[in-house]
Amino acid sequence: MVSPLILFRALADPTRLRIIALLRRMELSVGELAQVLGQSQPRVSRHVRILSDAALCRRRREGSWVFLGLGPAAVPTLFATIDGWRDSATEKWELADAARLEAVQADRAAAAEAYFDAHAAEWDAIRSLHVAEAQVETAIVGVLGGQPLGRLVDIGTGTGRMLTLLGPQSDSAIGIDRSPEMLRLARARLGEAGIERADLRQGDMYALPVKDAAADTVVLHLVLHYAQAPAAAIAEAARLLPPGGRLLIVDFAAHEQEELREREGHARLGFDDEQIAHWFDAAGLASAATETLAGGALTVKLWLGTRAAGDRRLKAVA
The missing domain is CATH 1.10.10.10 (Winged helix-like DNA-binding domain superfamily/Winged helix DNA-binding domain)
Structure with missing residues (x-):
């Protein structure tokens, strides 16, 4: 005091x-x-x-x-x-x-736009392989709909799109990314969108700068395929959840687009339902919903896990 x-x-x-x-x-x-x-x-x-x-x-x-x-x-x-x-x-x-x-x-926005322009071709190449972003975002809102978002944490926030989409429905919002350049881009984008309650932090998906049980909703949107140890990333995300908290993973179904590993640095070529369910269970989460959005060479999947009431366990990850 x-x-x-x-x-x-x-x-x-x-x-x-x-x-x-x-x-x-x-x-x-x-x-x-x-x-x-x-x-x-x-x-x-x-x-x-x-x-x-x-x-x-x-x-x-x-x-x-x-x-x-x-x-x-x-x-x-x-x-x-x-x-x-x-x-x-x-x-x-x-x-x-x-x-x-x-x-x-204005300087921030100009710098962010320049960075986005320099990297837009990379992102657009991946976007062209799957269903439209608007369809993915509609599915995200639908899967999370019906329950308050509470304290929102977006891991690997990138340009801050999930904070822009979900932030207005949350009590508070934190976006975490390893890249300072991405955080500066996100900060400019959030400012343009009038999102004032979002806190942007630099951090690693394996060691998040957030306390235990400090989030009600955690999102990993097109991030997990960059993880060398996805089970550990899921366990770390689950650490933030109290009983009743939810983790939403949006990523690609298992695929054979090997060029994404070489060209875009993807560590994993998508995931199947059994893998995600196993990692959810190891992190003390129950699988609550799965949605499939097929289109193009890549299929987008949504996996929702919840921590059971009274369950704060974290098992060893495989």
């Missing part, structure tokens, strides 16, 4: 108040903050350190980048107090900062 004295000392500076106002809008790197504030990075870092010591902001590393967000001491009652002190001078710099923040968002 941070004392009021520490909090108000931390906020007793116009630049730090501006930083808090900006972080209320979105996560930003130190470099982006410096760009908006028109100050040097060392100076901004000093202000950030003071805010961090007061638990008003938090740091989150993403590859070589460090993003800043609001910390646990930044509570609504504090915001109400700050807002109550607004005057004409405050509104003037808030408007100026908001305009510069739009420029930062």
